[in-house]
Amino acid sequence: MSGPRLRLSGIRKRFGATTALDGVDLEIRAGEIHALVGENGAGKSTLMKVLSGVHAPDAGTIELDGRPYAPRHPLDARRAGIAMVNQELALAPHLSVVENLVLGAEPHRGPFLRHRESRRIAAEALAQLGRPDIPSTRPPAA
Numbered sequence: 001m002s003g004p005r006l007r008l009s010g011i012r013k014r015f016g017a018t019t020a021l022d023g024v025d026l027e028i029r030a031g032e033i034h035a036l037v038g039e040n041g042a043g044k045s046t047l048m049k050v051l052s053g054v055h056a057p058d059a060g061t062i063e064l065d066g067r068p069y070a071p072r073h074p075l076d077a078r079r080a081g082i083a084m085v086n087q088e089l090a091l092a093p094h095l096s097v098v099e100n101l102v103l104g105a106e107p108h109r110g111p112f113l114r115h116r117e118s119r120r121i122a123a124e125a126l127a128q129l130g131r132p133d134i135p136s137t138r139p140p141a142a
């Protein structure tokens with residue numbers, strides 16, 4: 001049997017006097033779906049932020065497919081195939097559904113945004129979710 005795709009070992013993270021993560025070990029194998037359960041403040045979001053490159057851990061290591069993985073920022077993580085879908089329902093209420101869906105990963109050619117490609121990506125995502133009816137060029141409904 002091959003090793004885990006993802007292995008977190010001894011992950012620690014402190015915010016001032018608060019120890020958010022105190023030596024977390026977690027292994028995830030291909031095809032597995034995990035639920036991270038814990039009370040408010042247990043450190044779930046912090047762990048996912050470490051995994052997705054938002055926070056650097058104070059200690060501990062992560063291996064992705066057996067290789068050291070230490071994303072410096074979320075784009076690093078995304079390039080490695082790790083992305084976080086945030087809990088907030090509307091990330092940017094003043095932007096359209098399309099703009100929210102491609103936020104931070106806007107298709108572009110040089111300095112120019114490719115709006116039609118953005119709309120195509122959004123339409124595909126909404127269709128996949130069975131909600132092609134959502135008006136994607138308007139701000140998300142509250």
Ligand SMILES: Nc1ncnc2c1ncn2[C@@H]1O[C@H](COP(=O)(O)OP(=O)(O)O)[C@@H](O)[C@H]1O
Pocket residue numbers: 015018019020038039040041042043044045046047
């Ligand atoms: N950016 C931050 N600055 C200071 N403290 C933080 C920060 N992020 C999280 N914490 C603290 O770390 C602990 C874990 O928080 P969090 O990971 O958000 O828990 P959960 O997602 O399980 O509710 C909490 O005590 C929280 O207040």
Ligand SMILES: [Mg+2]
Pocket residue numbers: 044045046
């Ligand atoms: Mg949380």
